[in-house]
Amino acid sequence: MAGIELKSSAFDDGAFVPRRYAKDGDDVSPGLSWSGVPEGASELLLLCEDPDAPSGTFVHWLVTGIDPASRGVEPGQSPEGGQARQNGFGESGWGGPLPPPGDKAHRYFFRLYALSGPVDLADDASAEDVHAAVDERQLATGTLVGLYQR
Numbered sequence: 606m607a608g609i610e611l612k613s614s615a616f617d618d619g620a621f622v623p624r625r626y627a628k629d630g631d632d633v634s635p636g637l638s639w640s641g642v643p644e645g646a647s648e649l650l651l652l653c654e655d656p657d658a659p660s661g662t663f664v665h666w667l668v669t670g671i672d673p674a675s676r677g678v679e680p681g682q683s684p685e686g687g688q689a690r691q692n693g694f695g696e697s698g699w700g701g702p703l704p705p706p707g708d709k710a711h712r713y714f715f716r717l718y719a720l721s722g723p724v725d726l727a728d729d730a731s732a733e734d735v736h737a738a739v740d741e742r743q744l745a746t747g748t749l750v751g752l753y754q755r
Contacts, residue, residue: 609641609747611717615680622713622751626680627701629755634666634699637684638677639717643744646673646719650739651684654732655702657711662732663693665700665713669726673719691729702753710754719745 615635616622624630642649649671655663672686683689689698704711724738 609639609717609719609745611637611639611715611747611749613637613715613749613751616751618749620751621710622702622753627753627755628694628703630701632699632701633681634678634683634701635751636678636680637715637717637749639747640676641745641747642673642719645721646744647722648720649673649675649684649687650718650720650724650735651687652714652716652718652732652735653699654714654716655704655711656714656732657704657708658693659705659708664730664732664735665692665702666698666715667692667726667730667735668698669724690726702751704753704755706755708754710752713751713753715749715751717747718743 651668653666667690668687671684675685678684692700694700
């Protein structure tokens with residue numbers, strides 16, 4: 606499977622996410638850029654999840670229907686053509702990192718999927734629901750990991 610290169614203007618892969626992007630900061634979504642979307646992709650899907658959350662994998666950002674010709678998203682914006690879905694805070698769009706105080710650094714996986722067709726997801730889709738839905742439609746994926754600790 607082909608790979609998508611996913612980067613952020615806010616942090617490097619494996620580095621700490623600046624507080625500006627966290628729920629206890631300004632709660633602004635980080636800028637992202639991508640390349641390597643394969644021809645034939647009908648849409649992109651963006652998921653940011655925290656697998657280290659005490660209650661299980663927590664969705665911080667889910668956007669479906671992103672234009673496959675797009676090349677990124679500016680800080681504080683939603684990707685072009687995309688539909689922002691409900692995050693684990695019960696809000697639409699980005700909800701920044703907010704691990705419990707004193708926890709070890711949590712990992713935040715930003716994943717961009719190139720899909721062969723649209724996915725059918727409930728408004729309150731879990732990370733597991735997203736992974737199951739993209740499994741058979743995924744043409745390529747890219748991953749960027751950020752860390753955050755309070």
